[in-house]
Amino acid sequence: MTGPDTPAPRLPEPGGTRTNLPLAPTDEPPQLRADAARNRTLLLDAASRLLSGCGAAELTMESVAAAAGVGKGTVFRRFGDRAGLLLALLDHREKQLQAAFLSGPPPLGPDASAAERLHAFGPAVLRHERDHHPLILASRTDALRHYAVPAFHLRLNHLALLLRQAGVPGDPEPLAHTLLGSIDTALVHHLTVERGMPLERLEEAWHHLVTRLGATA
Amino acid sequence: MTGPDTPAPRLPEPGGTRTNLPLAPTDEPPQLRADAARNRTLLLDAASRLLSGCGAAELTMESVAAAAGVGKGTVFRRFGDRAGLLLALLDHREKQLQAAFLSGPPPLGPDASAAERLHAFGPAVLRHERDHHPLILASRTDALRHYAVPAFHLRLNHLALLLRQAGVPGDPEPLAHTLLGSIDTALVHHLTVERGMPLERLEEAWHHLVTRLGATA
DNA sequence: CAATCAAGCGGACCGTGGTCCGTTTAAAGT
DNA sequence: ACTTTAAACGGACCACGGTCCGCTTGATTG
Numbered sequence: 001m002t003g004p005d006t007p008a009p010r011l012p013e014p015g016g017t018r019t020n021l022p023l024a025p026t027d028e029p030p031q032l033r034a035d036a037a038r039n040r041t042l043l044l045d046a047a048s049r050l051l052s053g054c055g056a057a058e059l060t061m062e063s064v065a066a067a068a069g070v071g072k073g074t075v076f077r078r079f080g081d082r083a084g085l086l087l088a089l090l091d092h093r094e095k096q097l098q099a100a101f102l103s104g105p106p107p108l109g110p111d112a113s114a115a116e117r118l119h120a121f122g123p124a125v126l127r128h129e130r131d132h133h134p135l136i137l138a139s140r141t142d143a144l145r146h147y148a149v150p151a152f153h154l155r156l157n158h159l160a161l162l163l164r165q166a167g168v169p170g171d172p173e174p175l176a177h178t179l180l181g182s183i184d185t186a187l188v189h190h191l192t193v194e195r196g197m198p199l200e201r202l203e204e205a206w207h208h209l210v211t212r213l214g215a216t217a
Numbered sequence: 218m219t220g221p222d223t224p225a226p227r228l229p230e231p232g233g234t235r236t237n238l239p240l241a242p243t244d245e246p247p248q249l250r251a252d253a254a255r256n257r258t259l260l261l262d263a264a265s266r267l268l269s270g271c272g273a274a275e276l277t278m279e280s281v282a283a284a285a286g287v288g289k290g291t292v293f294r295r296f297g298d299r300a301g302l303l304l305a306l307l308d309h310r311e312k313q314l315q316a317a318f319l320s321g322p323p324p325l326g327p328d329a330s331a332a333e334r335l336h337a338f339g340p341a342v343l344r345h346e347r348d349h350h351p352l353i354l355a356s357r358t359d360a361l362r363h364y365a366v367p368a369f370h371l372r373l374n375h376l377a378l379l380l381r382q383a384g385v386p387g388d389p390e391p392l393a394h395t396l397l398g399s400i401d402t403a404l405v406h407h408l409t410v411e412r413g414m415p416l417e418r419l420e421e422a423w424h425h426l427v428t429r430l431g432a433t434a
Numbered sequence: 435c436a437a438t439c440a441a442g443c444g445g446a447c448c449g450t451g452g453t454c455c456g457t458t459t460a461a462a463g464t
Numbered sequence: 465a466c467t468t469t470a471a472a473c474g475g476a477c478c479a480c481g482g483t484c485c486g487c488t489t490g491a492t493t494g
Contacts (some may be wrong), residue, residue, distance in 0.1 A: 033459090033460055033461075034460065034461090035459075036460095060449085060450060060451085061450075061451065061452085062449095062450075062451090072451095072452090073452095073453085073454085076451085076452065076453080081451075081452070082450095082452090
């Protein structure tokens with residue numbers, strides 16, 4: 001749901017003499033060929049199998065390819081690069097979180113007030129990230145790539161929406177970025193693991209921040 | 218001022234029969250040998266020369282070594298890794314900013330109220346980062362390394378101090394991280410360059426944030 | 435000035451991420 | 465079934481970051 005993998009598969013550019021548009025309704029579900037789809041899951045399975053036996057740092061592209069019984073080129077064709085593979089691995093776990101705040105029960109889901117959802121959002125993300133930080137951290141090689149990840153966008157838009165709904169004053173987009181930044185995986189890992197700060201303290205800081213910004217709806 | 222380079226030069230472990238402690242007062246100014254110091258500046262010069270002729274992405278360790286007329290091993294010995302070299306390059310430019318908010322004129326320097334300094338801090342960093350983002354971004358390979366950089370610590374402590382002095386309520390440390398995150402280079406680059414947001418809008422967001430958090434002193 | 439020694443040096447060497455390109459194959463037409 | 469075509473495949477290949485280790489050299493001590 002967060003998005004397909006193929007990074008830039010040189011789209012066939014539908015500009016020419018388009019006789020029939022084959023009911024592709026909104027945008028791209030890129031629809032892999034049968035063998036490609038099979039290899040994709042083969043690779044994902046192999047990767048998570050290997051990953052459960054060693055740290056993410058030791059996971060090499062070649063080993064994944066070998067474990068899946070395909071060539072190295074196939075891995076790169078499918079996932080673009082190492083980060084792409086890791087992100088794809090993450091994607092599945094991410095969907096659970098997304099479901100929780102998009103359609104789950106209150107206080108996270110839509111049956112609570114915007115302010116309540118705002119307050120609940122921080123701890124939910126915090127815990128999610130605590131559980132998956134090795135992979136998340138390993139997927140962060142490029143400082144900017146992060147902002148292009150669909151999952152990130154989803155969180156951002158969700159937050160911006162809640163901010164508006166809750167009547168929080170100020171420019172929603174930078175504000176949403178700031179809030180999201182305050183619970184970023186790297187920061188949280190640094191503060192909790194390296195500096196020994198308890199997670200509860202960060203949750204309190206989140207609540208303080210949200211309150212202070214004026215979530216009153 | 219921000220710190221020396223040598224990453225972990227296997228310290229000689231002073232635990233043994235320590236006859237005289239040779240007046241090393243607080244901590245390490247590691248004091249390079251003459252040839253090492255010469256090579257260090259040779260390398261830094263070579264690097265920034267190369268850098269002014271191409272993007273940071275094209276700067277390879279081998280080319281720097283060659284341009285400086287030393288072996289590749291020397292570069293790694295001195296700077297630890299690529300990020301270390303880039304950080305060292307950045308260090309000089311960083312000092313100017315540090316001087317400005319540590320001892321410069323108001324509203325950034327110490328002759329202004331804490332709240333005024335808080336407000337001035339954001340735009341100052343924002344502009345500094347706008348000028349140097351290619352290098353900064355290139356130095357960010359590891360998601361966590363960032364938090365260990367002396368320059369980062371300095372900013373963080375400075376902010377936390379100002380927050381306390383200005384009587385801002387809430388846990389200062391997470392708050393300082395949040396504020397710093399809201400003007401992080403990667404984020405700013407994303408918002409301004411990739412999404413076309415004007416820098417002024419980010420400055421306003423900063424002022425709004427600081428105000429909203431309650432800088433009233 | 436000679437001896438000692440740790441700091442510095444250099445470049446061969448290695449592993450890994452990423453690319454390239456000739457070959458194979460699933461799928462859509464006829 | 466046969467042709468056609470573009471997607472997919474695979475593994476040789478390359479470049480770069482980082483390590484290793486034997487040699488050199490600046491500093492220090494007597």
